[in-house]
Amino acid sequence: MRDARGEIRRLPGPRLWLAGGWLAILVLAALLAPWISPHDPLAQDLFAGRLPPVWEAGADPNYLLGTDSLGRDVLSRILHGARLALSIALIAGTLTCLIGATLGLIAGYYGGWVDLAVSRLVDIWMAFPPVLFAILLIAVLGTGVTSIIIAIVVIDWTRFARVVRAEAMGQAQMDYVASAQVAGRSRFGTVLAEILPNVLPAIVALLTLEMGIAVIVEAILSFVNLSVSTDAPTWGGMIAEGRASVHQAWWVLVFPLAALFLTVLSFSQLGEGLKDHFDPVLR
Amino acid sequence: MQILRRILIRLAASLVTLAGAAVIVFVVIRVVPGNPVAMMLPPGATAEDIQRLQELYGLDKSIFQQFLIWLTGVLQGDFGTSISLRQPVAELVLGRLPATLELSVMALVIAVGLGGAMALTATLWRGTRTEGAIDVAGGMALSVPDFLWGLVLILLFGVLWPLFHISGRISPAQGFEFHTNFYLWESLLRLRFDVWADIVAHMFMPALALAIPLAAIISQLLKQSLKETLHLDYVTLARTKGYSETSIILREALPNAILPTLTLIGVQFTFLIGGTVIIERLFSYEGLGNMAIDAVINRDLPLIQGIVILFALLFTVVNFLVDMTYAALNPRLRHA
Amino acid sequence: MSYLSIENLDVRLHTGVPVLRGVSLNVAAGESRALVGESGAGKSMIGKSVLGILPRALQVTGGRIVVDGEDLQALPPRTRRQRIGAKVALIPQDPLTALNPSRRIGPQITSRLVDFLGWSRKAATDRALELLEEVQIHEPARVMRAYPHELSGGMRQRILIAAAFAAEPKLIIADEPTTALDVTVQKQILRLIRQMQERHGTALLFVTHDLGVVSKVCQTMSVLYAGKMVEDTGVREFFRQPGHPYSAALLAATPKYTDPEGSLTPVPPGVIAAVEAEVALSDRRREAAE
Ligand SMILES: Nc1ncnc2c1ncn2[C@@H]1O[C@H](COP(=O)(O)OP(=O)(O)OP(=O)(O)O)[C@@H](O)[C@H]1O
Ligand SMILES: [Mg+2]
Numbered sequence: 001m002r003d004a005r006g007e008i009r010r011l012p013g014p015r016l017w018l019a020g021g022w023l024a025i026l027v028l029a030a031l032l033a034p035w036i037s038p039h040d041p042l043a044q045d046l047f048a049g050r051l052p053p054v055w056e057a058g059a060d061p062n063y064l065l066g067t068d069s070l071g072r073d074v075l076s077r078i079l080h081g082a083r084l085a086l087s088i089a090l091i092a093g094t095l096t097c098l099i100g101a102t103l104g105l106i107a108g109y110y111g112g113w114v115d116l117a118v119s120r121l122v123d124i125w126m127a128f129p130p131v132l133f134a135i136l137l138i139a140v141l142g143t144g145v146t147s148i149i150i151a152i153v154v155i156d157w158t159r160f161a162r163v164v165r166a167e168a169m170g171q172a173q174m175d176y177v178a179s180a181q182v183a184g185r186s187r188f189g190t191v192l193a194e195i196l197p198n199v200l201p202a203i204v205a206l207l208t209l210e211m212g213i214a215v216i217v218e219a220i221l222s223f224v225n226l227s228v229s230t231d232a233p234t235w236g237g238m239i240a241e242g243r244a245s246v247h248q249a250w251w252v253l254v255f256p257l258a259a260l261f262l263t264v265l266s267f268s269q270l271g272e273g274l275k276d277h278f279d280p281v282l283r
Numbered sequence: 284m285q286i287l288r289r290i291l292i293r294l295a296a297s298l299v300t301l302a303g304a305a306v307i308v309f310v311v312i313r314v315v316p317g318n319p320v321a322m323m324l325p326p327g328a329t330a331e332d333i334q335r336l337q338e339l340y341g342l343d344k345s346i347f348q349q350f351l352i353w354l355t356g357v358l359q360g361d362f363g364t365s366i367s368l369r370q371p372v373a374e375l376v377l378g379r380l381p382a383t384l385e386l387s388v389m390a391l392v393i394a395v396g397l398g399g400a401m402a403l404t405a406t407l408w409r410g411t412r413t414e415g416a417i418d419v420a421g422g423m424a425l426s427v428p429d430f431l432w433g434l435v436l437i438l439l440f441g442v443l444w445p446l447f448h449i450s451g452r453i454s455p456a457q458g459f460e461f462h463t464n465f466y467l468w469e470s471l472l473r474l475r476f477d478v479w480a481d482i483v484a485h486m487f488m489p490a491l492a493l494a495i496p497l498a499a500i501i502s503q504l505l506k507q508s509l510k511e512t513l514h515l516d517y518v519t520l521a522r523t524k525g526y527s528e529t530s531i532i533l534r535e536a537l538p539n540a541i542l543p544t545l546t547l548i549g550v551q552f553t554f555l556i557g558g559t560v561i562i563e564r565l566f567s568y569e570g571l572g573n574m575a576i577d578a579v580i581n582r583d584l585p586l587i588q589g590i591v592i593l594f595a596l597l598f599t600v601v602n603f604l605v606d607m608t609y610a611a612l613n614p615r616l617r618h619a
Numbered sequence: 620m621s622y623l624s625i626e627n628l629d630v631r632l633h634t635g636v637p638v639l640r641g642v643s644l645n646v647a648a649g650e651s652r653a654l655v656g657e658s659g660a661g662k663s664m665i666g667k668s669v670l671g672i673l674p675r676a677l678q679v680t681g682g683r684i685v686v687d688g689e690d691l692q693a694l695p696p697r698t699r700r701q702r703i704g705a706k707v708a709l710i711p712q713d714p715l716t717a718l719n720p721s722r723r724i725g726p727q728i729t730s731r732l733v734d735f736l737g738w739s740r741k742a743a744t745d746r747a748l749e750l751l752e753e754v755q756i757h758e759p760a761r762v763m764r765a766y767p768h769e770l771s772g773g774m775r776q777r778i779l780i781a782a783a784f785a786a787e788p789k790l791i792i793a794d795e796p797t798t799a800l801d802v803t804v805q806k807q808i809l810r811l812i813r814q815m816q817e818r819h820g821t822a823l824l825f826v827t828h829d830l831g832v833v834s835k836v837c838q839t840m841s842v843l844y845a846g847k848m849v850e851d852t853g854v855r856e857f858f859r860q861p862g863h864p865y866s867a868a869l870l871a872a873t874p875k876y877t878d879p880e881g882s883l884t885p886v887p888p889g890v891i892a893a894v895e896a897e898v899a900l901s902d903r904r905r906e907a908a909e
Contacts, residue, residue, distance in 0.1 A: 123296075124303035127595040129557030132575050136587065139579045140311055216428055220561050223430075224576055239434060243565070246442055246449075257434050261427060268426035410675070516716040520779075523670045524731045525704020527697065538721045 016273040019266035026263060030082040037076035038062070041233040045071035050249045066251040068241055074251060077233035078259050084234055085263065088145065088218045089211035092152035096214075097207045099153055100160025101199075107161065108168025109191055118165065122158045130155045134217055138226045145228060148221060152214050160206060167199045205275035212267025219260055235260045286610060293606055297599040304595040309353065312584050313346050340366065340585070353588070362592075363585035367578070372589035376571065380593065381464035382452060383563070383570035387556050389467070389486055390493035394555070395548065397494060398501025405502070406509045406532055417502070424499035429558045433492035433565045440488060448485040450567035457481055489566040493558050497551050504547055508540040515539075542612065549605025553598040621645035622687060622822045623669065623707075623790050629681035630664055630673065630846075638664055638677060640846045648789065651816055651823040653833040653854065655869070656843035662826045665843070666792045669824075671703055687789065704735055708783035710793040710812070714775035714800070718767035725763035728782040736786055750781040754811060773804040777811065784815055791816070794826045809835050830870060834858065842866050 029036070045067070052058060053066040053074075060067075065074040107118035134151045141147035171194050180190040215235075222228065222236030223243075235256045242253025337343045340363075341352055356363060362372035405417040424432075441449035448454070453466060459478050463469050467486070470478040512518060513536050521535045560572030567573070571590055578586040623646040630639040639661045646652050654662050667673045669684055671691070684691045686706055691699050711717040718727055728750065729743035738746070744763070751759035754777040767775060776796065783791055793812060797805040813836050816823045825837055833840055834854055842850040842863065850863040861867040 120299065120303065123300050124307065126553070127300050127304045127598045128591065129560050129572070129594050131557065131560045132572070132579075132591065132594065135560075135576060135579050136308075136311060136591070139582065212426075213428075216430060220430055223561070224564060224580075226580075243434070243437065246437060250438065250442055253434070254438060257431070257438070261431050261435070264428070264431060265423065265426050269422075272422070272426070516711055516713055517719045519672050520709060520711055520717050521719075521730075522672050522700075523703060523707070523709045525701045525735050527700070535719055539719065 015269050019269040019273070022262050022266045023270065026082050026259075027086060029079050030086045033076075033079040033083050037073075037079045039073035039076040041072065041076040041080040042231060043072065047071065050245070050252075052249070053251050053255075065255050066249070068238070068252045069245060069249070072233075074238070074255055077238055078235070078256055080233040081235040081238065081256065082259070084145070084228065084232070085215045085218060085260075088148055088152070089214045089267070092149045092214040092217075093207055093211040095149065096153045096156050096210055097160050097203060100157035101164045101203060103157060104161035104164030105168050105192070105195070108165040109172050109188065111169065111172070115165070115169075118161065122161060125155075125158045128155075131217075131220060134221060135224060135226060138221055143226055143228060148218055148228075151221070152217050155217075156210060156213065159210065160203065163202050163206060164195075164199055167202075168195050171195050171198070201275065205271045208267055208271035208274060212264045212271070215260065215263055215267065289610065290607070293603055297603060301592075301595055301599055305354075305357075305592055306350070308588055308591045309350050310346065312587055313349065340364075342584075357592075362589040365578075365583055365586040367581040367583040367586070372585050375574070375586065376589045376593050378464055379569065379571045379574050382466070382568065383556070383559050383572060385465060385467045386486060386490055386559055386563070386568065386570060387493070387552070390490040390497070390555055391548075391552055393490055394494035394497035394501060398498035399505065401498065401502035402505035402509060403532060403537075405506050406513070406536075407528060409510065421499040421502050424495045425503070427496070429492045429496055429555075430561050430565065432495045433489065433562050436488045436492050437565070447488045449488055450485075452482065452485050452569050453478070454481050454485075485568075489559075489562045489568055492565075493555050493562055497548075497555055500551055501544060501548060505540060505544045508543050509536050512536040512540045542609065545609055545612065546605065549602060549609075552605075553601050556594070556597055556601070621685075622648040622650075623824065624685040625665065625669070625682065626685070627682040628665070628668060628679065628684065630661070630668055630677055631680045632676055633678060638846055639668070641682070642843070642846070642848050643682075644841050644848060644851070646790065646822045646824050648822055649820045650839060651813070651825065651837045653837035653840035654824060654826045654843060655828060655830060655833060655840060657828060657869070660843045661846045662828070662843055663794055666709070666794050666824065666826055669703075669792060670707060670709055671699060701735060704731060705786060706788055707790045707792065708786065708788040710776075710780055710783045710791060710796045712795045712798060714772050714779055717779055718775055720767055722766075723763065724765050724767065724770075724778055728763075728778065728785055731782075731786050746785065747781070750785055751778070753784075753815070754778070754781045756781075772800055773808065776800060776804075776808050780808075780811060780815060784819055784821070787819065788821065790822045790824065792824045792826070795828070797832070798829075812836060842869070 039062075050069055051060050051067045051071075054061055056066075065078070067073055068077075103118055107115040133155050137151040137154055138147050141150060168191065172191050174194075218234070219236035219239065222234040223240045225237070225240065228234060238256040239253060239260070242249070242251075242256065246253050334343070341349055344352070353363065360373060362376070364370065365372050365375055368375060401417050401421060405414040408414055437449045440446045453459075457478055459470070459475065461469055466482050467479065470476075470482060509532065513532070518531060518535045521531055526534070559570060560575055562568070563570045563572040564576050571593065575587065575590045575594075577583075578590060623644075625642060625644040628639055628642045629637065631637050642661075642665060644652075644654070644665065654665065656662050664673065664677065668679055669686070669691075673679070679692065686702065689702065691702065694702060718724070725744065725747060728747040729738070729740070732738040732743040732746065733740055747763060748759045751762060756762055756774065756777055762770065762774070762778070770778070780796075796812065797808050800808060809832060812823070812825075815821075816836075823837070825833070827833060837854055840850075840852060840854050840857055841848055842852075842857075842865065844865050850857070850861070850866045852862060856862075857866065858870070861870050
């Protein structure tokens with residue numbers, strides 16, 4: 001789940017456009033889901049269970065991508081699942097970023113025992129398997145969107161804290177900070193004004209990556225049946241069902257998996273691309 | 284002397300991390316809403332029964348007292364009793380540990396092999412399309428986490444071309460009596476290659492899923508340091524001696540390029556072990572991670588506690604071992 | 620009969636910019652020849668062309684490199700590599716970076732003997748011990764087991780010299796082998812190289828931009844300017860009377876090792892302009908001829 005990247009490659013343009021394009025389509029699909037979905041994502045039709053997608057033999061043209069074991073329309077569920085996936089990506093990503101960056105800034109700026117405490121905390125966090133930690137938190141907090149968001153923030157804030165802390169530490173020791181202080185400006189303000197432009201590119205890139213991770217965490221949680229509710233259309237939930245019936249109805253697994261795969265890949269490629277674009281010498 | 288000091292400092296830091304992890308888990312899981320004990324009893328149980336059982340598990344005391352009791356137990360090797368499985372936690376957890384260890388190590392071996400091969404191929408054909416293709420494949424492998432690779436593998440090699448098993452650790456039909464839980468090693472040492480092959484066919488998919496992202500990371504970093512190393516004077520000097528490009532890369536560049544990659548592999552290996560939790564679930568593999576998820580769903584506090592601590596311990600040990608290997612392999616540190 | 624004979628060698632960047640322009644140079648068996656010229660003239664690229672270690676950005680685009688009567692360019696890459704490995708050796712510039720930090724000294728001296736020339740490990744080790752004594756290293760057995768970082772720069776350069784002579788090559792290319800060393804160590808290393816060269820009867824191509832060094836080590840010398848050979852003469856003759864205006868300017872700009880306090884005469888701009896004009900002119904003639 002965490003990343004460590006080696007060499008910086010200049011990403012060719014097309015990949016960035018493809019990633020951005022897919023995400024744009026997804027945002028549209030999520031926004032318009034209630035209107036463009038051919039069926040109610042929750043409506044069951046036990047006589048139309050496990051219908052294959054239209055191009056297969058024995059399909060029903062009403063169900064473009066087929067139906068699951070309860071006769072629910074796969075396409076409609078994917079479209080509605082995109083709503084949940086994207087809202088969690090957006091909210092959890094932003095919150096993780098804000099909280100992680102703030103902690104990193106405080107640690108790097110004040111140094112001393114504050115820094116020691118935050119760094120130790122980061123170390124301790126690294127000693128937990130993140131998935132297990134997330135599942136544990138959901139068990140504690142109960143299922144639901146808010147719990148998922150809190151779990152993501154709690155397991156992933158360290159990613160932002162580490163980057164911002166390192167930068168803040170470097171800047172706080174620079175001469176100009178002292179001279180700005182002599183000139184009567186506040187130290188913290190000076191550091192913040194100097195750090196922000198430096199770390200912003202890294203943060204924007206990390207934020208994009210984080211959104212992809214949030215989508216995955218949500219999918220994993222719904223896969224182990226700890227996300228929103230068993231009934232709600234989530235990609236992870238669909239994948240869990242598809243996994244169980246993969247030998248009888250591959251389409252229940254393939255389509256939501258493809259949507260999830262492309263989304264995660266797109267967020268990641270976009271993040272990498274932004275990182276290179278803003279700052280080719282970053283890390 | 285210096286090495287001894289290094290070891291001691293590392294050990295101290297590891298202990299602090301472990302203690303911190305223990306406290307955090309302890310506090311987090313004690314605020315679980317819902318009464319785990321009530322869930323264990325049949326519906327007709329009285330409040331008195333619940334009370335008795337709570338006392339049995341020590342859940343009526345304050346968190347601080349509970350922690351002290353737990354810690355005293357742990358220091359004596361007693362991790363409590365699982366609520367849902369009614370067996371000693373230590374026994375349960377240690378029984379599952381070999382399965383997870385075998386899976387992780389197999390994944391690591393695949394990742395190192397695959398990543399190393401990718402890096403060497405790309406370096407040998409640097410500046411060509413081959414390198415470009417490997418870079419693109421690596422970039423993709425890195426962007427998508429193990430969970431999704433697992434699902435893709437299930438579709439490809441479990442359904443489309445059913446070459447491997449996609450659930451469990453061994454076929455029940457094997458009917459082989461194991462004396463230890465290290466199935467892979469035991470079958471090998473007892474020369475039962477049929478059983479061994481069956482186990483590998485079960486493990487290969489989950490191990491590969493775990494290995495793919497790590498292989499990409501290894502490949503990228505190793506290629507980068509190989510390329511840097513190839514510019515160095517001693518490599519140039521070796522070229523004048525008549526060695527082929529392949530043996531230059533393998534003999535002269537690789538040993539020096541490996542050190543930075545090794546540190547990275549250490550850190551990443553702990554992430555890989557963390558990944559086993561969901562991968563074991565995905566492939567119904569009976570390891571620690573799968574047990575952990577069940578424990579969480581069943582609100583089995585002592586078991587959760589034991590598993591998380593064991594994971595933290597595993598991470599710490601791996602980091603420690605990597606540090607030591609690094610010191611042992613680097614002649615500069617060894618003789619300093 | 621020259622052991623090494625370079626004829627009309629052209630080396631270019633991939634972009635087409637010339638680095639060496641029709642360079643010809645001969646080194647006879649046992650001859651010790653200096654290759655001088657200012658920084659960037661292309662001296663190192665001549666050595667690298669012979670050894671087959673040009674940077675990836677550069678390419679031999681014309682001419683012949685003949686070693687021991689064999690045109691290297693005409694050989695298949697594998698054979699060429701092994702011929703060079705057996706017949707030519709390099710003493711590199713920087714002893715600190717020219718030894719593999721993760722391998723012990725011993726195998727770094729013996730590898731060529733064992734891997735390509737069919738020596739047994741034992742025989743190669745004995746040979747290496749002998750050579751280390753020859754280059755005046757104390758406790759050679761201990762040094763063989765050491766890692767490079769345990770040794771001083773002077774020691775490492777001695778080891779590299781021993782390694783270069785290990786397979787008794789007929790030609791050694793030394794690319795500024797002393798510039799990375801202390802002045803006192805420099806003198807010892809220069810003396811050592813000359814002794815070894817004379818004793819083993821090896822031909823030596825000694826690349827340097829330090830004229831003071833040339834007279835200590837070499838009998839003949841070639842002067843390179845901006846990728847072109849401008850003079851080929853004996854060292855004595857050169858110091859008595861340089862033939863080319865650039866050579867004269869170079870000589871005047873060199874601190875006399877007999878008189879280090881003596882003032883320096885920089886190469887006058889007029890001379891450089893004149894030389895450039897001449898080089899350009901001969902270029903045009905050559906292009907016209909092609
Ligand atoms: N890797 C490279 N890429 C592009 N150009 C190069 C490269 N290496 C050398 N050159 C060019 O080749 C020319 C000759 O370089 P060379 O190293 O042979 O000079 P030199 O005479 O050995 O100088 P010095 O005394 O500084 O070692 C230089 O002008 C340089 O611009
Ligand atoms: Mg040079």
